[in-house]
Amino acid sequence: MPRIVRIDVADLRFPTSRALDGSDAMNPDPDYSAAYATVHTDADDGLAGNGFTFTIGRGNELCVAAIEALAPLLVGREVSGVLDDLGETWRILTRDSQLRWVGPEKGVVHLATAAVVNAVWDLRAKRDGKPLWQLLADMSPEELVACLDLRYVTDALTPDEAREILATHRPRRDEREAALRAGGLPAYTTSTGWIGYPDEAVSELCREAVAAGWTHMKMKVGGEPAADARRAALIREAIGDDRVLLMDANQVWDVEQAIARTQELAVFDPLWMEEPTSPDDVLGHARIARAIEPIGVATGEHVHNRVMFKQLLQADAIRYCQVDATRLGGINEALAVVLMAAKHGVTVCPHAGGVGLCENVQHLSLWDAIAVAPDVTDRVVEYVDHLHEHFVDPVRIRDAAYVVPTAPGASADLHPETFARFAFPAGSEWR
Amino acid sequence: MPRIVRIDVADLRFPTSRALDGSDAMNPDPDYSAAYATVHTDADDGLAGNGFTFTIGRGNELCVAAIEALAPLLVGREVSGVLDDLGETWRILTRDSQLRWVGPEKGVVHLATAAVVNAVWDLRAKRDGKPLWQLLADMSPEELVACLDLRYVTDALTPDEAREILATHRPRRDEREAALRAGGLPAYTTSTGWIGYPDEAVSELCREAVAAGWTHMKMKVGGEPAADARRAALIREAIGDDRVLLMDANQVWDVEQAIARTQELAVFDPLWMEEPTSPDDVLGHARIARAIEPIGVATGEHVHNRVMFKQLLQADAIRYCQVDATRLGGINEALAVVLMAAKHGVTVCPHAGGVGLCENVQHLSLWDAIAVAPDVTDRVVEYVDHLHEHFVDPVRIRDAAYVVPTAPGASADLHPETFARFAFPAGSEWR
Numbered sequence: 001m002p003r004i005v006r007i008d009v010a011d012l013r014f015p016t017s018r019a020l021d022g023s024d025a026m027n028p029d030p031d032y033s034a035a036y037a038t039v040h041t042d043a044d045d046g047l048a049g050n051g052f053t054f055t056i057g058r059g060n061e062l063c064v065a066a067i068e069a070l071a072p073l074l075v076g077r078e079v080s081g082v083l084d085d086l087g088e089t090w091r092i093l094t095r096d097s098q099l100r101w102v103g104p105e106k107g108v109v110h111l112a113t114a115a116v117v118n119a120v121w122d123l124r125a126k127r128d129g130k131p132l133w134q135l136l137a138d139m140s141p142e143e144l145v146a147c148l149d150l151r152y153v154t155d156a157l158t159p160d161e162a163r164e165i166l167a168t169h170r171p172r173r174d175e176r177e178a179a180l181r182a183g184g185l186p187a188y189t190t191s192t193g194w195i196g197y198p199d200e201a202v203s204e205l206c207r208e209a210v211a212a213g214w215t216h217m218k219m220k221v222g223g224e225p226a227a228d229a230r231r232a233a234l235i236r237e238a239i240g241d242d243r244v245l246l247m248d249a250n251q252v253w254d255v256e257q258a259i260a261r262t263q264e265l266a267v268f269d270p271l272w273m274e275e276p277t278s279p280d281d282v283l284g285h286a287r288i289a290r291a292i293e294p295i296g297v298a299t300g301e302h303v304h305n306r307v308m309f310k311q312l313l314q315a316d317a318i319r320y321c322q323v324d325a326t327r328l329g330g331i332n333e334a335l336a337v338v339l340m341a342a343k344h345g346v347t348v349c350p351h352a353g354g355v356g357l358c359e360n361v362q363h364l365s366l367w368d369a370i371a372v373a374p375d376v377t378d379r380v381v382e383y384v385d386h387l388h389e390h391f392v393d394p395v396r397i398r399d400a401a402y403v404v405p406t407a408p409g410a411s412a413d414l415h416p417e418t419f420a421r422f423a424f425p426a427g428s429e430w431r
Numbered sequence: 432m433p434r435i436v437r438i439d440v441a442d443l444r445f446p447t448s449r450a451l452d453g454s455d456a457m458n459p460d461p462d463y464s465a466a467y468a469t470v471h472t473d474a475d476d477g478l479a480g481n482g483f484t485f486t487i488g489r490g491n492e493l494c495v496a497a498i499e500a501l502a503p504l505l506v507g508r509e510v511s512g513v514l515d516d517l518g519e520t521w522r523i524l525t526r527d528s529q530l531r532w533v534g535p536e537k538g539v540v541h542l543a544t545a546a547v548v549n550a551v552w553d554l555r556a557k558r559d560g561k562p563l564w565q566l567l568a569d570m571s572p573e574e575l576v577a578c579l580d581l582r583y584v585t586d587a588l589t590p591d592e593a594r595e596i597l598a599t600h601r602p603r604r605d606e607r608e609a610a611l612r613a614g615g616l617p618a619y620t621t622s623t624g625w626i627g628y629p630d631e632a633v634s635e636l637c638r639e640a641v642a643a644g645w646t647h648m649k650m651k652v653g654g655e656p657a658a659d660a661r662r663a664a665l666i667r668e669a670i671g672d673d674r675v676l677l678m679d680a681n682q683v684w685d686v687e688q689a690i691a692r693t694q695e696l697a698v699f700d701p702l703w704m705e706e707p708t709s710p711d712d713v714l715g716h717a718r719i720a721r722a723i724e725p726i727g728v729a730t731g732e733h734v735h736n737r738v739m740f741k742q743l744l745q746a747d748a749i750r751y752c753q754v755d756a757t758r759l760g761g762i763n764e765a766l767a768v769v770l771m772a773a774k775h776g777v778t779v780c781p782h783a784g785g786v787g788l789c790e791n792v793q794h795l796s797l798w799d800a801i802a803v804a805p806d807v808t809d810r811v812v813e814y815v816d817h818l819h820e821h822f823v824d825p826v827r828i829r830d831a832a833y834v835v836p837t838a839p840g841a842s843a844d845l846h847p848e849t850f851a852r853f854a855f856p857a858g859s860e861w862r
Binding site: 026027028029030031055056057058059060061062063065066069096097098099100101102103104105106107108109110111151152153154155251254255256277278279280281282283284287302304305307308310311314315 | 457458459460461462486487488489490491492493494496497500527528529530531532533534535536537538539540541542582583584585586682685686687708709710711712713714715718733735736738739741742745746
């Protein structure tokens with residue numbers, strides 16, 4: 001029986017801070033990075049599974065070390081056991097009692113869990129010859145629910161409820177898939193409003209985005225109030241009143257401040273205010289949500305596990321759930337969050353950008369749109385136009401929508417040159 | 432001007448799993464460990480600051496690596512700047528925007544922050560020639576509040592409110608200190624009921640504890656219901672009806688299960704149920720708290736930052752706040768949590784045990800008892816009788832109370848032999 005023989009890890013960093021790409025009020029100079037895991041087996045098929053977690057530079061080495069700490073939990077196991085019981089695989093990776101102490105299910109060790117878990121799913125999808133979204137959408141409700149770990153969230157979602165949600169839209173599966181293949185997965189762009197970009201660049205990027213057909217644009221706020229207002233006015237002017245403006249404060253405010261600052265910016269008519277305060281503050285988000293209506297609260301890229309999302313949903317603290325399957329412990333946990341959001345009537349608009357997050361998240365959103373979402377007209381997936389050139393099967397955007405990917409796997413494979421160039425600190429870009 | 436010249440780090444692990452010391456329902460075989468930091472300066476005084484974070488084995492190397500990632504933030508800085516503005520030092524260590532991404536303020540990177548922060552406080556206390564508790568108790572309300580970072584919690588505690596709490600008991604400072612020096616700091620013992628110990632050992636340990644004057648004993652629950660009930664009956668019989676029984680489930684239950692299981696165990700009259708579910712579940716704890724009254728909910732050893740404690744207090748989810756200054760980002764954050772608990776009328780009974788946590792926590796509780804607590808009669812600090820022999824100035828227990836320590840510093844210094852023997856993996860105990 002073929003076994004998992006080793007998990008290779010790479011510390012990849014891209015010097016995005018040089019041009020202030022990705023800059024915001026909390027993260028002025030990110031170097032988009034990936035702690036990248038490759039699961040190797042001794043099977044004849046020659047397939048390897050790739051997965052990663054996303055960081056912004058320093059600290060990526062900690063995620064690399066954590067992947068190395070997790071690897072012995074899988075190495076030596078039979079491939080079929082690991083790939084055919086992905087629920088159990090997730091539990092194996094998250095329930096080592098000693099490693100659990102340095103989480104549990106949060107921070108470095110959980111980011112690393114995502115890399116390994118997503119690599120295993122990539123391998124499973126490649127073995128089955130399907131893109132990940134299709135593997136998920138083809139699963140029966142029973143098979144899908146068996147991949148979930150609902151520990152600590154059974155008060156919000158039982159296995160029966162999860163199966164019921166999945167069964168609801170099952171009859172429309174083919175029709176939904178055909179619509180997505182024809183029209184793509186609606187997206188919004190964050191490439192227009194990084195906080196470190198000069199005003200003229202922002203205006204120009206917005207006009208370009210409008211010309212390219214984008215209908216939803218996101219800007220970064222949380223700087224000086226006057227600067228935020230000036231940039232919001234520029235952007236609103238460039239995109240017009242009919243397009244949707246999204247705002248993102250990247251956690252810089254306390255609760256009272258978030259309310260006051262959002263109310264000041266309400267004149268620019270944003271659909272949502274993203275990350276208004278600490279990602280850990282469920283009650284704070286709930287308070288902000290009540291105070292800033294009709295503007296919605298969005299958060300998720302730093303919401304570290306299903307227990308936190310459960311509470312954000314129970315407390316009516318968010319209207320937009322920005323799930324991130326590399327911040328959560330991989331695709332298994334993201335599936336549970338999407339199902340909980342569906343039960344609570346909250347719209348899933350995943351976090352993307354960084355490096356590889358668009359490639360990752362399109363699969364989750366396609367599954368949501370086919371198998372879970374009651375209505376897909378209000379869903380937009382984040383899109384950022386950085387670093388796609390490193391991927392073997394990069395995302396493609398057509399008419400402001402993700403084109404449905406067809407290659408087997410989870411779209412995580414990188415070109416070999418990327419490792420040679422961006423490995424930290426030995427790659428040519430960093431030497 | 433003297434500067435910080437380097438921070439040394441050691442990976443220390445003690446093979447406690449061999450005797451099932453410290454075993455509970457979630458952690459069946461912990462190897463108590465410390466990621467241990469020593470801050471060196473080029474000052475003439477020859478002083479070094481020691482601090483650590485506590486883990487239970489695998490993953491300790493991740494905290495070691497994270498301390499190494501934090502070290503450059505302090506190395507090269509003037510000692511006086513670091514020691515005399517401890518609020519700013521905390522912010523320097525927690526606001527590196529790239530490292531923040533892999534937290535923020537949680538998991539591996541926050542555990543490592545605690546080690547470095549506590550080492551700096553140890554150095555400050557040694558420089559001032561005072562035990563840490565006295566350094567804290569001698570600070571004016573203004574000085575103490577300048578050490579806090581209230582970001583994200585100003586909706587629960589403003590600097591003015593913190594100063595007001597501290598000013599309230601200032602006139603009784605000397606009287607309170609004298610009482611503690613005479614009678615010690617009341618404690619409870621957890622050494623009686625580890626889940627891996629056989630029944631006879633548990634009964635015998637309980638009888639010994641009664642004979643030694645202990646009035647509060649803690650047992651581990653969360654195993655098979657019948658086994659929990661059998662052991663609770665044994666312990667209640669051994670300690671009698673007049674002593675206080677505490678129960679600890681170590682996060683093994685979901686919310687509904689925690690309620691049902693606690694209600695089953697209510698017949699044994701526990702004062703509190705500790706860690707009934709996920710440490711992240713504020714709303715779950717609130718629900719459990721309402722359902723299990725008059726039994727109180729206790730939690731804290733896995734509550735990762737002040738934002739989480741803020742919510743547990745705002746939601747009336749806990750009656751006992753088990754703050755841990757190595758899970759939080761060191762003493763600065765623990766001070767803020769103790770002050771928030773005081774404002775909300777919640778009793779602070781810190782988590783201890785492990786390795787060095789008793790030595791660490793006694794300082795925090797002495798400060799609480801002198802400067803913050805409205806009433807100290809209901810406060811008990813955890814005590815576990817393991818691994819104190821490794822410390823230069825170990826805690827001393829007399830009549831079920833901690834004897835007030837008098838040596839300068841934070842009681843974190845270890846004997847040199849401990850490094851030689853328990854360094855992992857090169858120490859003699861692990862080779």
